[in-house]
Amino acid sequence: MLKVDGISRSYGDLKVVDQLSFTVNEGEFVALLGPSGCGKSTSLKMIAGLEVPDEGSIHLDGRDITQLSPGDRKLAMVFQSYALFPHLKVEENILFGLQARKVPKNEQKKRLDSVVELVGLGDHLQKKPGQLSGGQCQRVALARAIVAQAKLCLMDEPLSNLDAKLRNEMRTEIRALQQRLGMSVIYVTHDQVEAMSMADRIVLMNDGKVEQVDVPEALYSKPKTIFTAQFIGSPPMNIIGSGEDCRGIRPEHIEISEHGMPASVVSCDYHGADTIVLADVSAMGEGQKLIKIRYPGHAMFAPQQRLAIRWAPENEHKFLV
Amino acid sequence: MLKRFNLKAWLLLLPALSFLIAFTHxxxxxxxxxxxxxxxxxxxxxxxxxxxxxxxxxxxxVFWKVFENNFWYAVGTVPTSIALAIIMALWVNSKIRGTSLLRLAFFTPTILPMITVANIWLFFYSPQIGLFNQLLALVGIEGPNWLGDPDLALSSLMVMTVWKEAGFFMIFYLAALQTLSPELYAAAKLEGASAWRIFRKITFPLLMPTTLFVLINAILNAFKLVDHLFILTKGGPNNESNLLLYYIYETAFSFLDSYYAATLTVVMLATLAVIALVQMLLLDRKIHYR
Known part of the structure; x- marks a missing residue:
């Protein structure tokens, strides 16, 4: 449905987005994931038409929209700051786009009623954004995007201004809404948990380039690059060795047992459900000297304590550096 | 504790307060x-x-004449200079090249002293050698006596005032525009709103606090600014371009009737107070403050 083909954008000498290509299918939730400054927001702006790519093309439903103005693309967008009009009532905020596009009044009313029902804003229609909480503002922004019934909805870190508890709730809610309405969504985030839990597919970006495009499970279990391996998962994957013999193993796949490779404890970090053990494996040779082990439950190993560690061979990843 | 705090507060207020009382109250x-x-x-x-x-x-x-003049002077200069100020602010706030030069150009009339400005415009308006009439002569039109013609004198003053004031008000609008979030505009554009709709529904309402401030100041200035009358017309011909404050000045220092001048002053103060009050009461409820 949406086809992004080799778009690039530079600011001066800095290439922010470099030959980015990916597609979004009908009804699909695609996350643009990556660390701060990787160019994901700029990419979204180019799709929205708020920035013009230096090269490449963007097609929506087979139509070239690369040079189209934002209003002509008929997309909806949820902004990080919500971008609600502070002087307009919630109702006017939601209907702003429909009024601009001259949708008939009765149709406006019908859509407003259904969207208000969907996001649960019934009591707040006559309030102004300043009188609402962060979560409620988020719902208004969401309602404004849904009411447009756009082909594609863009979301730019929509949850990053909410507290942790609310963020978890909204995550589930947005995903449920998206599936119920069959919306196509591009969701920009730097939070891997958001991407992994919400998206059908993830476009992982690094330094303006695509690192890997895959379903969440594949990104976790079959990372193609060390960057992907270390970006997805927490704590990040341990990389042992170098060159031809570069191997990765996730902290949660390492077992502490009777027999195995020698390691000595550096420190322990108790997280509640599990403990992250930092261990020195310099005995194993080159590469990373310290690795992290996720140990289920509470375990307090004394520093310098000798451990034997092992892992199943199928959990080991090979990389070429 | 409270008493000591009060005393300190009053002491801190004292310098400003003594000047305010001595020179205003x-x-x-x-x-x-x-x-x-x-x-x-x-x-x-x-x-x-x-x-x-x-x-x-x-x-x-004469009082009724200058009062009427001042009314038309305000009506003629205030909306025009505010509209121009908004247009100029929107222009220099856009992402085009050379905006800092434009800003400077628009602001120049404001930093020039009124007397200087009036002298420049005196040359513009001069009947034979003046800039306007020379330009008109180029296309074969004989220009009027801008400041000497009773029908044109007040209008000529208004044009100069608008030129002087618009740049000043532009600065306030520019400052207000720069506090508006670019994401609001991005959102409005994505929703398919036209530039005019964005201005009407978003920019203008969000500028209303500035507009109220500028409006009150502009109306006050319409009564306060008379420096240019000294240079350009001295209120003439036959009081056709005379304004209230200049008439007060004439009454007090040319006709040396300080009692009648005081009466005129009180009427002017009352008029201004009423105007400011009405504006605040009428507009305040409609304005969105952040």
Whole structure:
């Protein structure tokens, strides 16, 4: 449905987005994931038409929209700051786009009623954004995007201004809404948990380039690059060795047992459900000297304590550096 | 504890307060008192005459003339300079090249002293050698006597005032525009709103607090700014371009009637106070403050 083909954008000498290509299918939730400054927001702006790519093309439903103005693309967008009009009532905020596009009044009313029902804003229609909480503002922004019934909805870190508890709730809610309405969504985030839990597919970006495009499970279990391996998962994957013999193993796949490779404890970090053990494996040779082990439950190993560690061979990843 | 805090607060207020009382409140009270008195000459003791001065004012055709002039002067300059200020601010706020030069150009009239400005415009308006008439002569039109013609004198003053004021008000609008989030505009554009709709539904309403501030100042200035009259017309011809404050000045220092001047002053103050009050009450409820 949406086809992004080799778009690039530079600011001066800095290439922010470099030959980015990916597609979004009908009804699909695609996350643009990556660390701060990787160019994901700029990419979204180019799709929205708020920035013009230096090269490449963007097609929506087979139509070239690369040079189209934002209003002509008929997309909806949820902004990080919500971008609600502070002087307009919630109702006017939601209907702003429909009024601009001259949708008939009765149709406006019908859509407003259904969207208000969907996001649960019934009591707040006559309030102004300043009188609402962060979560409620988020719902208004969401309602404004849904009411447009756009082909594609863009979301730019929509949850990053909410507290942790609310963020978890909204995550589930947005995903449920998206599936119920069959919306196509591009969701920009730097939070891997958001991407992994919400998206059908993830476009992982690094330094303006695509690192890997895959379903969440594949990104976790079959990372193609060390960057992907270390970006997805927490704590990040341990990389042992170098060159031809570069191997990765996730902290949660390492077992502490009777027999195995020698390691000595550096420190322990108790997280509640599990403990992250930092261990020195310099005995194993080159590469990373310290690795992290996720140990289920509470375990307090004394520093310098000798451990034997092992892992199943199928959990080991090979990389070429 | 509370008492000591109060004392400190009053001490801190004292410098500003003493100036305010000495140069604003006391003269105001004195003027009000003076407007109810009269004396035969400078040396004679003044005596209380009640509303006699006000009676005189109501029957004074020159007062009504300058009051009417001032009304049209405000009507002619305030909306125009505000509209121009908004347009200029929107222009220099956009992402085009050379905006800092434009900003400077628009702001120049404001930093020039009014007397200087008036002298420049005196040259523009001069009947034969003036810039306007020379330009008109190029296309074969004989220009009018801008400042000497009773029908044109006040309008000519208005044009200069708009030129002087618009740049000043632009600065306030520019400052207000720069506090507006670019994401609001991005959102509005994505929703398919036209540039005019964005201005009407978003920019203009969000600029309303600035507009109220500018409006009050512009109207006050329409009554306060008379420096250019000294250079350009001296209120003439036949009071056609005379304004209230200049008439007060004439009454007090040319005709040396400080009692009647005080009466005129009180009327002017009352007029301005009423205008400011009405604006605040009418507009305040409609304005969105952040």
């Amino acid at each position: 006391w003269p105001t009270l004195k003027s009000i008192w003076r407007s109810f008195t009269w004396a035969r000459s400078d040396v004679a003791p003044s005596q209380f005459v009640g509303f006699e001065n006000y009676q005189l004012l109501l029957e004074d055709p």
